[in-house]
Amino acid sequence: MSDTTDVAPQLRKALEGSLSALRRLADSELPAPVVQRMQQLGERKDTLADTERDEYLALVSFWKSRTLEKAEAAVALQRLKEAVPDLVIAP
Numbered sequence: 001m002s003d004t005t006d007v008a009p010q011l012r013k014a015l016e017g018s019l020s021a022l023r024r025l026a027d028s029e030l031p032a033p034v035v036q037r038m039q040q041l042g043e044r045k046d047t048l049a050d051t052e053r054d055e056y057l058a059l060v061s062f063w064k065s066r067t068l069e070k071a072e073a074a075v076a077l078q079r080l081k082e083a084v085p086d087l088v089i090a091p
Contacts, residue, residue: 015087019080026073030066038063 041048041056048056080087 012087015080015084019077019087022073022077022080026070026077028066028070030063034059 038056038059041052041059045053045056
């Protein structure tokens with residue numbers, strides 16, 4: 001294990017900035033109106049007009065990629081915690 005006293009100050013600042021961004025992403029949620037719209041469209045996905053179907057597919061695609069990003073951020077946070085335990089402070 002590494003102690004942050006061994007980490008150069010510039011690297012520590014970079015890690016802290018990354019940590020903050022990763023936490024925000026890992027903890028983020030889609031805005032309620034987006035979730036509601038996706039649910040509304042999903043409930044009647046078999047009868048959507050072309051424009052609504054396109055909107056629904058775009059929302060689902062966005063939700064999938066956002067979910068993957070959140071999971072990747074959570075894994076990165078865990079790896080940072082293991083690599084530099086005193087840098088990562090539980091939220």
